[in-house]
Amino acid sequence: MKSPAEDPEPLRPHSYDGIQEYDKRLPNWWLFTLYGAIVYAIGYWVLFHQFEIGMEPGLAVEITMRENQQTATRNASILSDELLWKLSRDPQIVAAGKTTYDNMCASCHLPTLAGQIGPNLIDEFWLHGGHPLAVVRTINEGVVPKGMIAWASVLGQEKIKEVTAYILSYHREGEPVQQAPPWVPGQIAPPASAGH
Amino acid sequence: METPTLDSVTTIRDDGSRRMLHPADVRGRFTRWRAIFGWLLLAVYAGLPWIPVNGNPAVFLDVAHRQFHLFGLTFVMQDLWVAFFLISGVGFSLFYVTALLGRVWCGWACPQTVYLDVVRRIERLFEGDAMAQERLDRSAWTLEKTLRRGGKQFAFFLFSAALSHVFLCYYVSPAGLLAMMHGPPREHWGSFVFVFLMTGAMWFNFAWFREQFCIVLCPYGRLQSALIDNDSLVIGYDANRGEPRGRKGTAGAGDCVDCLRCVKVCPTGIDIRQGLQMECIGCAACIDACDEVMTKLDRPRGLVRYDSLHGFAGKVRRILRPRLILYTGLLLLGAAAMTYALSTLRPVTVSLTRVRGTPYVLAAEEVRNQFLLRILNKRNAPQTFTVTISDGPPTLRWSGTEGGVLVGPLGEEMRSIVVTTSREEGHGTFPLNVRVHSVEHRTVIETIVPFIGPGY
Numbered sequence: 001m002k003s004p005a006e007d008p009e010p011l012r013p014h015s016y017d018g019i020q021e022y023d024k025r026l027p028n029w030w031l032f033t034l035y036g037a038i039v040y041a042i043g044y045w046v047l048f049h050q051f052e053i054g055m056e057p058g059l060a061v062e063i064t065m066r067e068n069q070q071t072a073t074r075n076a077s078i079l080s081d082e083l084l085w086k087l088s089r090d091p092q093i094v095a096a097g098k099t100t101y102d103n104m105c106a107s108c109h110l111p112t113l114a115g116q117i118g119p120n121l122i123d124e125f126w127l128h129g130g131h132p133l134a135v136v137r138t139i140n141e142g143v144v145p146k147g148m149i150a151w152a153s154v155l156g157q158e159k160i161k162e163v164t165a166y167i168l169s170y171h172r173e174g175e176p177v178q179q180a181p182p183w184v185p186g187q188i189a190p191p192a193s194a195g196h
Numbered sequence: 197m198e199t200p201t202l203d204s205v206t207t208i209r210d211d212g213s214r215r216m217l218h219p220a221d222v223r224g225r226f227t228r229w230r231a232i233f234g235w236l237l238l239a240v241y242a243g244l245p246w247i248p249v250n251g252n253p254a255v256f257l258d259v260a261h262r263q264f265h266l267f268g269l270t271f272v273m274q275d276l277w278v279a280f281f282l283i284s285g286v287g288f289s290l291f292y293v294t295a296l297l298g299r300v301w302c303g304w305a306c307p308q309t310v311y312l313d314v315v316r317r318i319e320r321l322f323e324g325d326a327m328a329q330e331r332l333d334r335s336a337w338t339l340e341k342t343l344r345r346g347g348k349q350f351a352f353f354l355f356s357a358a359l360s361h362v363f364l365c366y367y368v369s370p371a372g373l374l375a376m377m378h379g380p381p382r383e384h385w386g387s388f389v390f391v392f393l394m395t396g397a398m399w400f401n402f403a404w405f406r407e408q409f410c411i412v413l414c415p416y417g418r419l420q421s422a423l424i425d426n427d428s429l430v431i432g433y434d435a436n437r438g439e440p441r442g443r444k445g446t447a448g449a450g451d452c453v454d455c456l457r458c459v460k461v462c463p464t465g466i467d468i469r470q471g472l473q474m475e476c477i478g479c480a481a482c483i484d485a486c487d488e489v490m491t492k493l494d495r496p497r498g499l500v501r502y503d504s505l506h507g508f509a510g511k512v513r514r515i516l517r518p519r520l521i522l523y524t525g526l527l528l529l530g531a532a533a534m535t536y537a538l539s540t541l542r543p544v545t546v547s548l549t550r551v552r553g554t555p556y557v558l559a560a561e562e563v564r565n566q567f568l569l570r571i572l573n574k575r576n577a578p579q580t581f582t583v584t585i586s587d588g589p590p591t592l593r594w595s596g597t598e599g600g601v602l603v604g605p606l607g608e609e610m611r612s613i614v615v616t617t618s619r620e621e622g623h624g625t626f627p628l629n630v631r632v633h634s635v636e637h638r639t640v641i642e643t644i645v646p647f648i649g650p651g652y
Binding site for chain 2 (some may be wrong): 020024025026027028029030031102103104105106108109116142144145146147149150153154185
């Protein structure tokens with residue numbers, strides 16, 4: 001490349017629509033941005049790709065997400081009957097569960113839990129198992145043909161845990177559990193056998 | 197001084213280094229009006245966050261809480277789509293103004309121009325006029341030069357810092373900014389670094405970059421050749437009247453006495469007499485400069501003036517032309533669309549979805565459909581909603597929203613709604629008209645969902 005000093009009229013050879021261009025030097029500050037970008041790219045490459053001193057932002061997000069998922073799975077899998085019974089005596093958890101229950105469940109099971117469209121939740125008769133983990137499973141997976149939807153994707157594990165604790169707060173650990181006959185919607189619920 | 201040529205940019209030397217301009221002082225009607233207008237714009241910029249409207253600053257883009265307060269209206273993220281009309285409208289208005297008035301935005305209202313006017317005033321305060329500035333450039337580093345330069349840079353820094361803090365105000369409100377300024381930076385690193393970087397960038401702009409922004413970086417400047425035509429308002433030199441140049445009294449000479457005043461005052465270093473140029477930001481300094489000289493020479497003002505290219509060529513300037521009529525129509529259309537969009541914004545977002553699983557449940561004498569209702573309150577105060585379902589058969593009943601739904605400020609509530617009808621009436625599919633009524637705002641959101649029964 002000739003410097004402008006050697007050639008006072010550095011005209012480019014091409015001509016489009018009769019328009020020709022000079023070949024002037026770029027502003028130095030403009031070139032510095034180019035050199036700066038090259039230096040930055042080298043630094044980036046060394047940091048993230050060659051020696052992996054830093055973690056690539058996209059990868060960092062993925063790893064954090066996987067960690068969160070693992071934590072969530074761990075938290076969910078440590079659910080046990082004992083823990084759920086313990087939660088059912090925690091007033092804060094039970095109050096949170098009541099809010100969710102009143103908003104989402106009461107339309108079928110009534111605010112009194114005595115059942116109407118869906119079955120009674122406070123007597124000793126259970127349709128799908130009467131121990132705490134069975135209740136969690138029923139809420140999670142639902143009983144789709146009967147109209148009980150799978151709530152896992154709607155409520156999430158935390159809320160399902162709270163709702164279970166709320167239902168259990170009407171029961172006692174070790175109380176008798178009996179298999180219930182099929183529930184007929186709208187039937188008059190027998191008087192509650194257990195409660196607060 | 198070097199005379200500008202059309203071959204290259206005056207501010208970049210042949211070796212690529214920067215030539216700092218020292219535009220000379222100018223007085224005149226446009227300079228005065230631009231100064232008044234500039235201070236007004238700065239006052240508006242600094243003042244808007246301080247004016248409360250409906251309990252919030254007039255402009256408060258509360259990114260942290262995902263809500264945007266504009267002159268008393270509150271938008272939440274769900275309303276963000278109207279920003280399309282706002283941004284495209286601003287862009288199109290710029291097109292419109294350019295077709296009509298050329299680069300009047302650049303010369304009168306662009307923040308870069310308004311800020312640089314203040315910056316040049318500060319420079320004049322510390323270093324004197326253009327001649328003195330050039331002398332100072334060439335002089336050795338004495339105590340005086342150090343003090344003048346240091347004082348100027350410190351003033352630039354203060355100005356940059358003030359502008360950056362005002363900018364942050366738009367996002368955190370003045371009260372939020374005050375709280376941050378009283379707390380240690382580690383409690384708000386993001387904002388601290390942002391203001392730090394912005395102050396630095398502005399200081400660099402004021403101390404060194406200046407007109408390079410307009411000449412090289414600004415995309416609007418680059419679009420000029422496509423946006424203006426021969427009838428757009430531009431600043432230019434009346435060659436018919438001015439040429440040939442010559443001293444007063446020279447036989448056959450035009451009105452231009454080649455005093456170079458118009459070149460000396462130009463903030464981008466061009467010679468307006470070479471015609472319309474990309475670098476011209478339309479600041480009108482050359483008009484005032486030339487008018488002053490013409491007045492002294494007892495010649496009429498306006499050798500350099502606001503006019504159209506047609507006007508400078510001695511033809512008639514047409515204001516109404518197809519391009520402008522088309523632009524006006526499109527602008528009105530866009531304004532109408534935006535007005536309509538704003539008028540459809542509701543203080544609430546409602547979504548009603550069928551639950552996953554079976555479309556309907558048969559139980560004894562009944563058919564049931566289940567829905568999930570989500571209500572999002574987009575206002576800063578709690579709202580109560582009542583839900584009614586109509587258009588169904590007589591046996592239609594529903595449960596799930598007894599006693600209304602109370603949704604907290606900017607909160608979201610979900611309800612499970614069960615709709616039941618008898619087996620006889622629940623055949624096939626029929627529409628349900630669900631009305632969600634905000635008690636506080638008297639707004640009604642209507643949604644139609646189908647009820648699905650056997651044999652649909």
